[in-house]
Amino acid sequence: MKLATVFCSALCAAVLTGCASNQVMPGYAADSGKACANKPSQEQELALNLAKEMADEGRLYAALANLQGLPQSSPEVRLRQARIMRSIGRGEAQALYQSLIGTCLSAAGEQGLGQLAAARGDQVEAMQRLERAAALAPTDAKIRNDLGVVYLTQKRTDDARFEFLTAVELSQSDSLPTTNLLALLFVENKSQQAADLVSRLHLSAAQVREALQRSEQLKSAATPLPLATQDGASDSTGGSAAVASVGVIGEAVSLIQQDIQP
Secondary structure (H helix, E strand, C coil), X not given: CCHHHHHHXXXXXXXXXXXXXXXXXXXXXXXXXXXXXXXXXXXXXXXXXXXXXXXXXXXXXXHHHHHCCCCCCCHHHHHHXXXXXXXXXXXXXXXXXXXXXXXXXXXXXXXXXHHHHHHCCCHHHHHHHHHHHHHHCCCCHHHHHHHHHHHHHCCCHHHHHHHHHHHHXXXXXCHHHHHHHHHHHHHCCCHHHHHHHHHHHCCCHHHHHHHHXXXXXXXXXXXXXXXXXXXXXXXXXXXXXXXXXXXXXXXHHHHHHCCCCC
């Protein structure tokens, strides 16, 4: 089956909702049923953006210090804090994510709780949390990617592929779901579909090499596929699946190289 057919069938089966005019702060998944009542002031917005820049640069403790000077009643502030706390391994992340449930950022709260559950190996809770997050924010590509990773750990490869395809089409600028999807295609011995994906999305040689590396990681289960990274926070969850043979991967690379620009 060609990748174009897979894309078409996935889109026909999916019922994704969302409204382009309902903008939220970058990096946040908002509950579609609620609106954030108290918007940050201009000064607070600047402080939030500064904290995000610091986190993106890896200065997580400095970012956290800046957030501590902002109103803790703000869901946006608590979300930023939760993501940093998760990244540095602090237990406060759990309570901060939990505090977002029922607010305008419920989806982000469910996603964070799902990421924490995946990190401690509770794949059942991780799946339940991320499925709720996807129901609240169905057009959030990072959530769909994370759900795909969790499905992959449960060997639900069809569901994982659906989530990766959805994430790819929702945000083609985000390389993570694309790389995860390509790795999954290698795992499933679908070298022609992998080549089609590379051609369709104009992937670089570096992205192909990364996907090949991740397919090898899936074989050994030594290093799992990563979950979405946000505000300097990252996490990963275990995965296992049957992996393509060296010969099949070599065949895929041969096909792919025809479509890679030097």
